[in-house]
Amino acid sequence: MAERSFVEEVKKLRLGAGETFRGEGILAVTKALLESGVAYVAGYQGAPISHLMDVLADAQDILREHGIRFENSASEATAAATLAASVNYPLRGAVTFKATVGTNVASDALANLASGGVTGGALVVVGEDYGEGSSIMQERSHAFAMKSQIWLLDPRPNLPSIVQAVKQGFELSEASHTPVMLQLRIRACHVHGEFTAADNQRPAFTIGQALDHPQRDTGRIVLPPASFQHEQEKVRERWPAAVRFIESRGMNEFFAEGADDLGIVVQGGSYNTLVRVLERLGLADVYGNSRVPLYVMNVAYPVIDSEVLRFCEGKRAVLMVEEGQPNFVEQNVATILRQAGSSAALHGKDLLPVAGEYTAAEVLKGVRGFLERYGRLQPAPAQPKAPRVIPLQPLAESVQARPPGFCTGCPERPIFTAMKLVERELGPHHVSADIGCHLFSILPPFNLGNTTMGYGLGSAGAAALNVPNHKRAISVMGDGGFWHNGLTSGIANSVFNRSDHLTIVVDNSYTSATGGQDVLSSTAANPTRSTGHAIERAVRGVGVEWVRTLRRTYDVKGMRDTLREALTTKEQGPKVLIAQSECMLNKQRREKPLARKAAAEGRRVVRERFGIDPDTCTGDHSCIRLSGCPSLSIKPNPDPLRTDPIATVLDSCVGCGLCGEVSHAAVLCPSFYKAQIVTNPTRWDRLRRKVSGAVIGWLQRRDARSRGRYAF
Numbered sequence: 001m002a003e004r005s006f007v008e009e010v011k012k013l014r015l016g017a018g019e020t021f022r023g024e025g026i027l028a029v030t031k032a033l034l035e036s037g038v039a040y041v042a043g044y045q046g047a048p049i050s051h052l053m054d055v056l057a058d059a060q061d062i063l064r065e066h067g068i069r070f071e072n073s074a075s076e077a078t079a080a081a082t083l084a085a086s087v088n089y090p091l092r093g094a095v096t097f098k099a100t101v102g103t104n105v106a107s108d109a110l111a112n113l114a115s116g117g118v119t120g121g122a123l124v125v126v127g128e129d130y131g132e133g134s135s136i137m138q139e140r141s142h143a144f145a146m147k148s149q150i151w152l153l154d155p156r157p158n159l160p161s162i163v164q165a166v167k168q169g170f171e172l173s174e175a176s177h178t179p180v181m182l183q184l185r186i187r188a189c190h191v192h193g194e195f196t197a198a199d200n201q202r203p204a205f206t207i208g209q210a211l212d213h214p215q216r217d218t219g220r221i222v223l224p225p226a227s228f229q230h231e232q233e234k235v236r237e238r239w240p241a242a243v244r245f246i247e248s249r250g251m252n253e254f255f256a257e258g259a260d261d262l263g264i265v266v267q268g269g270s271y272n273t274l275v276r277v278l279e280r281l282g283l284a285d286v287y288g289n290s291r292v293p294l295y296v297m298n299v300a301y302p303v304i305d306s307e308v309l310r311f312c313e314g315k316r317a318v319l320m321v322e323e324g325q326p327n328f329v330e331q332n333v334a335t336i337l338r339q340a341g342s343s344a345a346l347h348g349k350d351l352l353p354v355a356g357e358y359t360a361a362e363v364l365k366g367v368r369g370f371l372e373r374y375g376r377l378q379p380a381p382a383q384p385k386a387p388r389v390i391p392l393q394p395l396a397e398s399v400q401a402r403p404p405g406f407c408t409g410c411p412e413r414p415i416f417t418a419m420k421l422v423e424r425e426l427g428p429h430h431v432s433a434d435i436g437c438h439l440f441s442i443l444p445p446f447n448l449g450n451t452t453m454g455y456g457l458g459s460a461g462a463a464a465l466n467v468p469n470h471k472r473a474i475s476v477m478g479d480g481g482f483w484h485n486g487l488t489s490g491i492a493n494s495v496f497n498r499s500d501h502l503t504i505v506v507d508n509s510y511t512s513a514t515g516g517q518d519v520l521s522s523t524a525a526n527p528t529r530s531t532g533h534a535i536e537r538a539v540r541g542v543g544v545e546w547v548r549t550l551r552r553t554y555d556v557k558g559m560r561d562t563l564r565e566a567l568t569t570k571e572q573g574p575k576v577l578i579a580q581s582e583c584m585l586n587k588q589r590r591e592k593p594l595a596r597k598a599a600a601e602g603r604r605v606v607r608e609r610f611g612i613d614p615d616t617c618t619g620d621h622s623c624i625r626l627s628g629c630p631s632l633s634i635k636p637n638p639d640p641l642r643t644d645p646i647a648t649v650l651d652s653c654v655g656c657g658l659c660g661e662v663s664h665a666a667v668l669c670p671s672f673y674k675a676q677i678v679t680n681p682t683r684w685d686r687l688r689r690k691v692s693g694a695v696i697g698w699l700q701r702r703d704a705r706s707r708g709r710y711a712f
Helices: 007-014 025-035 050-058 060-065 076-082 101-116 142-148 159-176 186-190 207-212 226-249 268-280 305-312 328-340 360-373 413-426 437-442 479-496 535-541 556-568 584-600 658-665 683-709
Strands: 020-024 040-043 069-072 093-099 122-128 151-153 180-185 192-196 253-255 262-267 294-297 299-301 317-321 345-347 431-433 474-478 502-507 546-550 575-580 605-612 632-635 646-649 672-679
Touching: 007 020, 007 025, 007 050, 007 060, 020 025, 025 050, 025 159, 025 180, 025 186, 025 192, 040 050, 040 076, 050 060, 050 069, 060 069, 069 076, 076 093, 076 101, 093 101, 101 122, 101 142, 101 226, 122 159, 122 186, 142 151, 142 299, 142 328, 151 159, 159 180, 159 192, 159 226, 180 186, 180 268, 262 268, 262 305, 262 328, 262 360, 268 294, 268 360, 294 305, 299 328, 305 328, 317 328, 317 360, 328 345, 413 437, 413 556, 413 658, 431 437, 437 474, 474 479, 479 502, 479 535, 502 535, 502 556, 535 546, 535 575, 546 556, 556 575, 556 658, 584 605, 658 672
Parallel strands: 040 069, 040 093, 093 122, 122 180, 151 180, 262 294, 262 317, 317 345, 431 474, 474 502, 502 575, 546 575
Antiparallel strands: 020 192, 151 299, 253 294, 605 646, 605 672, 632 646
């Protein structure tokens, strides 16, 4: 099941001409695709565009009504290759994935697509995940757009601009026979607003028509000599066509153009931040009306020379607000001004941060510095001397940092607990990690993982580390990564090269890290996708002979023993351990509403949770070090003669049982107990509780009398 259901929001996709659409940015993109007459959509989920895939999955009936093909792609490369349908046919197609990791995976297909060109409009919606909140390497999609000459749209983050960018993106692609990227930052994807809807359009040319009347053009296939001609075609035909379209449609915007001899050039995606900064400086009103001339580049690539020169004409200085590095746009603008002999001074990274997300605070400092430098703002007055205050202790010295980690009850945690137990016996092994929730194992308390190279590349990352009669390397990948890339690049590659390392495939039934979407091996019945395909069958199908499947990862002892066997067996060749248990987050999303409903209806509901006997706990805290569960904490020791705090289980416990399993497998203290919390108990429950309470009370009183008899 996906992280979020859009069943209610999807109803808005049926709105017609003149009606007001209100909602989230990513939902507006879907509506714009329908209004544009798209013929097919594909993609791979990933922040911040996962919800686009989830919306499309929930809108299957609407897509079918309009003859639109929707694909949950196996990878970003699969998605990008899907756009091949637009090479020879006037089919409008769109794909989506997370950047820059998505463009990295899709680069071969995108480069071929950009080289040969397209007939139908081809749109790539890229979720730009940049800044401190990002989970990926700090790179920009802009570099890829420049490399392959794919036009890059970066619209202002409001719903009318985003919808217009989708529609004009298709038209620009068709006018220049070039694929177009639409870049959406996280805030743009989740911004809320409204726009006036139009009617949904069936594709003007359908996939059925393409199949019935196949066409081919060898000039569009990337083989010599056509491939040499493609480069010339890009420069002589496609680029000028794109420039003409962008200029004629006014895709880039000018605000307060002649109001001052200073100006600011900004990429569309940073427009809201800039206008907010100008408002704080008293140079714009709350409606965004600026008194400083602005040139908003809703098309980040290509840069339109004529518009840059028009904006900079008669200006003393211009500030370029370009988030990220390298400063591609600033360099381009500088070249344009230099070659035209413009006297306007250009500023950018000299006043704004060289790298990192352009937050309002950072942009405020840069814009203030620019305007103060040219006399549009007076320097901020010196602050009066503050009264003497007692300095506060730095937060880091008083609050212990807690690294990000697995969810409470996560079935992946016991896998790494077992690995730590095996490490005690066999010593450390090289661990090649992978992208996904399991990457949290590189952080405390597990501290496992030496490298990570990309999604599904965990096994491939250990390919070089194979030497006979030495410790075996361990690699880890999730079920999402396995189906994305790992089966061929990792497992099959290991078979072919007779590698002798262990691969652990974490099978939690979903691509959990991207929101809980189904994969081939998901156990849930999916009405529109084929699931239930066992990973073990796929692994054996490519030739792995040593395969073990553990169907309950919480069995720490069994996991430990299987890992030990894999690392010590005399049998040579690749080894695969498939560790199965459902993602606890998805399980709770499914079960908690059912439990609440049952309790509200008066039915008996039982919830299991664990606790720790404070009289038995020794304060050793090995359970915490080997588990790291967020529900495990500490509290003061009730024994006045002992100072070490004891472990305790918080109420967030979901009853997965890992803490008790760890105590058993690691031979720790027997202080854990399991309790059942019963809602709407039956008469039998009440009687049993009453009897057990009476027996326990009698035993406690007897114990107390015994203690008193021997006290002295």
